[in-house]
């Protein structure tokens with residue numbers, strides 16, 4: 001076996017997704033704690049301690065006390081090397097949030113037990129499903145009053161369309177929360193609210209029906225638990241690793257990240273149920289992650305991480321082999337050999353220069369403006385491309401124009417560059433030129449970011465008029481004459497910078513109406529360009 005295969009097999013790379021406030025940051029902090037990556041939980045983001053020093057350009061970020069940028073955290077736990085891809089945790093997320101999922105091998109979905117499946121979880125979940133990656137569910141905040149457990153599972157199954165398989169089962173919630181019952185080991189982990197830093201929880205061997213359990217959790221709780229487990233054994237899907245691998249069955253865990261309960265159990269099960277990086281598709285077939293040869297793809301470009309240097313960082317996911325900072329690599333789309341400059345790992349606010357990294361890892365490299373999202377890097381002498389990253393559907397649209405007509409050039413340059421980074425998408429009216437520009441974003445915060453950046457980096461002030469459209473569809477059928485389509489009054493025809501046609505709709509139902517009216521029309525929710 002090649003010597004670095006061992007390193008690669010240790011890797012687990014996953015993204016954490018949730019609706020804001022479900023507890024993603026808290027869970028991440030506790031996971032890092034187990035790896036000894038931080039001494040004190042609470043230092044990952046320092047949300048309330050105004051530690052947003054890195055991304056200066058994000059004044060907005062500071063003002064609003066949120067993190068717009070995603071980061072990657074790496075830690076060791078036992079024999080594993082774990083990469084957590086954090087996705088921005090606020091209402092107004094961007095396309096980057098989606099793209100981060102393209103770099104992960106699995107996803108952990110954090111759900112607030114009192115709320116259930118919320119809007120943002122739904123959106124992110126769609127991307128996981130598209131990629132068929134394993135999805136794990138952590139139902140958090142059991143120390144607070146929770147919704148009925150069966151109801152929560154039912155909601156996940158119906159709303160998200162995935163089967164669930166509870167690995168453990170909660171005993172009460174809120175003030176009555178006693179702990180969880182592990183279905184496979186048939187043991188009970190008793191809930192003891194641990195303070196930050198404490199790792200251990202008490203685990204007690206307990207058989208349902210045994211009188212000792214009455215003492216532990218009370219007779220009433222014991223009765224309820226036996227009933228629920230009986231019901232569950234009869235009703236829920238059985239654990240099936242194959243289905244988990246395909247993202248069709250989600251193992252479910254209950255816990256309380258804040259009090260550090262159920263986190264380590266979750267981590268252990270998670271590690272045993274996930275695999276190290278798997279082969280990825282390229283245009284020349286699958287690429288084995290364990291080969292000697294380095295390869296990676298760019299999934300995110302972040303501009304102006306450091307205002308003083310006006311730098312751009314390209315984030316890439318290593319798909320195979322070992323990255324060695326001294327070696328030249330081949331940038332397929334650019335057709336050039338190059339040495340990746342200042343390779344680094346981003347851990348919250350800190351950057352660490354790397355000498356080497358392995359398949360499964362994420363590295364950020366200095367980008368002098370040569371990389372685009374989806375680009376492949378491999379070894380000189382090789383030439384293949386990983387499957388592209390789809391363009392995700394923006395949900396908010398605005399017409400923009402520059403205030404000072406003399407600044408047309410800077411305006412076009414600015415929005416084109418920002419669009420290349422993938423923070424916004426730009427469109428034009430179907431039959432006109434560049435005069436009127438329509439910007440589409442995934443989260444409305446990106447409008448503010450765009451305005452701010454055009455002013456501060458390009459010296460261009462803009463006017464923005466928000467449009468009522470909420471749905472966008474790519475016209476996939478190439479042989480259709482878009483101008484003669486029969487559309488509804490709330491439909492707008494636009495084209496992107498590559499000249500491809502798209503349709504905007506105010507109402508969701510108009511999409512079906514337009515499809516019904518135009519035979520042969522194929523619309524898609526993701527753009528593959």
Ligand code: G4P
Nearest residue numbers: 018020021022023024025026089140141144256257258259
């Ligand atoms: P997010 O990243 O998903 O947005 O959520 P985050 O971890 O920031 O958690 C949101 C709020 O929920 C925080 O409270 C956090 O302390 C709390 N929380 C997280 N996990 C649990 C849990 O298991 N039980 C309970 N009871 N609360 C939990 P906050 O008051 O908004 O912030 P902070 O002052 O605690 O930082």
